[in-house]
Amino acid sequence: MSVLVEFAMFPTDQGESVSLYVSRIIKMMDESGFPYQLTPMGTVFETSTMNEALDLLSKAYDCLDSDCNRVYSSVKFDVQKNKNNRMKTKIQSIEQKIGLVKK
Amino acid sequence: MSVLVEFAMFPTDQGESVSLYVSRIIKMMDESGFPYQLTPMGTVFETSTMNEALDLLSKAYDCLDSDCNRVYSSVKFDVQKNKNNRMKTKIQSIEQKIGLVKK
Amino acid sequence: MSVLVEFAMFPTDQGESVSLYVSRIIKMMDESGFPYQLTPMGTVFETSTMNEALDLLSKAYDCLDSDCNRVYSSVKFDVQKNKNNRMKTKIQSIEQKIGLVKK
């Protein structure tokens, strides 16, 4: 099973710039060992079970809990059985189709 | 702590109408004992810890796992310390302010 | 066509409490004439074209533009042809099915 997750999580009580807080979460992601990708709007990662994905979200919140009073998060899940490595294959599938259309 | 969650979760491999699948999740929510509200675009619920909230999302996925090959979900979290019962108070706070503005 | 939209929009540079800002948007929604529903996590509304829906989101942003430097918004669309009044019918469809399951 492939569980693809895109999420953003940030405090809303710490002023306009939140990159210091977000960087804690990215550091945790980096150390988790799961494949992930940082985007300008959040982080995409892939696990092989829903519970692994939810556990990473729990750890992400833990990165902010100590000094943030209010935290907002937006998360999307795309769960598909009998697939893996979709971090790469989903983009390739689109790019191939655009290539075909362009020719 | 108040953890407010808004989420939608549905299969994308079962055709255009998914209310039968969604109703399983709402039944689970109803039996969970946590306060929740069904909206035309999803479900809002409130827990007092992040892990309770994530556990409900795990159970929601379990409602679809047996017969859905692909599941999509969109989730928003609003976590705030030193608050509770925001299922009611957040709306009241807005409605009061609109009332004031209107006078 | 029925365009159902759920959205939240708020400044992230104005401190922990944002209900004063959100209330401006709800007032605009109320005056728009489109059916809408305030939830603890956002607002659900229904239009009959995608452009009407996007126009309301543009007006929502206008409510915050004058005095907010940074604004965050999360929006979900569910567009379905040959349907209308789904603000009511989607919830009814789920509630009927839960009723059937419970018997």
Next chain:
Amino acid sequence: MSVLVEFAMFPTDQGESVSLYVSRIIKMMDESGFPYQLTPMGTVFETSTMNEALDLLSKAYDCLDSDCNRVYSSVKFDVQKNKNNRMKTKIQSIEQKIGLVKK
């Protein structure tokens, strides 16, 4: 002003695989001239006004309107004044901070 948008948009009445539909939207994005990035969970793009961003979402829907009966979309906006080129600078800001933490 910098309007960063992350969005996914896909039919839910066309079966499990939707990459053919998504590729139409990416082709439109590519031809729009706005900077964008394809991710495994959606597309990130940047415009300099809210209305430019909403216009691209309208065009994205137009790519699916002809042959899809039901379309779902999830969109996030991060609007910030007095900034530009955040497609690059937001990620750099995070990566710098992680680098500092790691030393």
